[in-house]
Amino acid sequence: MNAIKNGEVSFWHADMGGLPTPRRPLAGDTTVDVCIVGAGFTGLWTAYYLKQAEPSLSIAVIEREFAGFGASGRNGGWLSGDFTWSRDKYLSNGTREGVISFERQLRETVDEVIRVCETEGIEADIHRTDCLTYACSPAQMQRMRAALAEERAWGIGADRATLIEGPEALSRIRIANTQGALVTHGVARVQPAKLVRGLASVVERLGVSIFEQTKVTGIAKGVVTTDRGTVRARRIIRATEGFTHGIPGNEREWLPMNSAIVVTEPLPQSLWDEIGWQGAELLGDASHAYCYAQRTREGRIAMGGRGVPYRFGSATDVRGQTQPETIRQLTEILHRMLPQTRGLRLDHAWCGVLGVPRDWCATAGLDPKTGIGWAGGYVGIGVSTSNFAGRTLADLVLERQTERTDLPWVNRRPRKWEPEPLRWLGVHAMYRLYHLADRRERASGGQRSSRLAAFANRLTGR
Template sequence: MGTTVFERMRPDASIVSHALSATRQSPFWIEDAPADDYPALTADTHCDLAVVGGGYSGLWTALLAKRENPSRRVVLLEARRIGWAASGRNGGFCESSLTHGEENGLTRFPQEFDRLQEFGRANLDEIERTVNELGLDCDFERNGAIDIATEPHQAEWMLEGANGDDAVFLDTDAVRAQVNSPTFEAGLFRTRDSALIHPAKLTVALARACAELGVEIHEHTPVEGLDTNTLSVAQGAELHTAHGTVRARKVALATNVFPSLLKRNRLQTVPVYDYVLMTEPLTDAQLASIGWEGRQGLGDSANQFHYYRLSRDNRILWGGYDAIYHYGGRVREEYEDRPETFRRLAAHFFTTFPQLEGIRFSNKWAGAIDTCSRFCAFFGSARDGRVAYATGFTGLGVASTHFGAQVMLDLLEGRATERTELAMVRSRPLPFPPEPAASIGINLTRWSLDRADHNGGRRNLFLKTLDAVGLGFDS
């Protein structure tokens, strides 16, 4: 097997140790954007629409529902705090793709891929328009993104993806003129379809906008059960919590990685942990040493890839590469501190930016991604149209949760729209098998993807088999 640039240009261990010596285990974004407090539910209530989950998916659903019909009574129930999970921990890449990239979309939805691209760009435009209309304070920057090649075979992929318009090929000199790293072989500058946001500021701003429109938000209110058996379709559904029952005409489930209240979705997603580092703010001299004047989002192009971007105060967020699944699909706080992964990430950072030797990481954290077998979101309704869901975003939910919210509202209102007629919306991914098969399959896939990265991108028989049956993944 070959090596990657991260093995060929490994930094001294002392550089990594110094960088991590004062790092605290805490999501930077959440520290940087203190959230408002919302009361727990303390009594029975009723509403037109109940939304379960206080991340992007739930907040967009509540906001859009109220903007569409201000007289509609909307109640949002969050088990802990608004935006505390994936929505407050992600990289802040607001991407237009609804299909987790071009290759995944072309493979799974070839007949409607062009239309999905149009939907995705319109979705990003709508988010930008809403941010401006409502004055959402979320550090929105539509700077585009650069896909980075760190190996020669990846440079060929960049060239194939260029269209000379909004996907511009950058050779070695051109990409290093944008951002200076000795690891960069080439790049693909996507000028239209990517923006950056401050993840936690967006959740705070969306919640405030919801509350101003009259959405009733309840934190620290986990939903323990969904009941429709004793109710007619006209009566709707009941959501049971420890301190009250919510009777709702319609219910939108926006629970992301956490176990679904619908049995049919229990095996549709698995939690995969993603890890992140954040540097202290760069000095002017440090920033000058790497350039990055365009402030684009960056991501390299291996199967196990890194994503990185600048914050408003010129910190570098550096995340990705390891994607860790724990037996049984558990989501637990203790999984968030994984020293070997943070050391690996830090080493890869200094391989990429050796000129930043001496800088420290202020924060490290992790979060669970709701991965499904088709690697992009799926949608549906249940209980005679009383309940809708959108989940399985697989790490690309910052923008696509807005689209998912629109789909859920269409389904709940019984509207036949172009969105609801999409094959992407009408179909479901294959479920994951129960344990121990799930753990064996997921970890074998990860091992195989790593081997492909070390073998010029060439996929082994196992990955080719997954591709053939529609379970393949291409980042």
């Protein structure tokens, strides 16, 4: 039996034939109109929309590894347009109407990403589908009803999400102990490494310079310093998301949260007939320590979750290698939800980091005094949100007043995370409480939600 591959950045890159040959590094000092730090979705979308608006701009993208090395090439492939943050928290920087507009515009990113891919010839295995979030206990069903009711109380969600009961939910995917499912329409599955690497090629064709294998050592007004030279620019965009802590002065800005995925061998058609899942829907569950999954182009199951959520001192993985305990936990989730898969081989496991602000809410902005902009803190839904961030940052760089620049996430700056060991203790306590809450609910037959999860959220400000 083949041993499971662990790391090697991600399965998505292996699916493309292996890791790409790095582009040339920065070759000494240079001056451009805009310097973007980070060649992931946020940085590349920003470059794309800037070039669409002002083709004459000179733009340099600086990347420590290669385009798509970080979360953009490692995520679960959910192009969802979701809004998962606390709506009430955004009211401190805007109005109710602004929050609703933000959510509405985020939903439109699914169509926008697909439009760009069709226009630019990016083949990324995109498949329009639904997202199915399964409730496997009465308590989980109760939470989903409450979440849907909250959306509708805000005047949103009525046309996008519906709740289906057990028999109908089982007809979609045969998840064990199904009580029902929340069906979210208007989403898509994507192969994320294909998307990010295709986008990098597109912006290069538009005249953007991408310098890889170049480590940024500092960002200041008008200057980005690297180990290969200095870049001077009137506008600088920090698009480093989960790796932001590695830039001096930003160590406690966003916490790098671990998320990991395991991928099975391709399933035989007979097993798909047993499981269902014929629409390639995105799949999640309503547990406190939730999971996310997709059916891939070639008929594998990619199952993801938090596993070991955070490494002390904001340390990150080594080229995607994850812990055996994380692989064990994800395998347990896969087998619990889909016991039909118990005989399957796992082919690949990996992890990455996502950026988490102290208030767990995404932000984008630009400081006019320094000329430094940023976007991130997507808390795990960056495939779609990064596209919207790129459009917003392009407006801010070009000093255009638009519907996007007035939204409540713009120029919102939450407080920093606590120093160690407080943040390690807080995050690990939160996830231990989530897992304990899920175990208690299962042990009691899942009749009511555990209060431990609510306590965990209060503990960390989630």
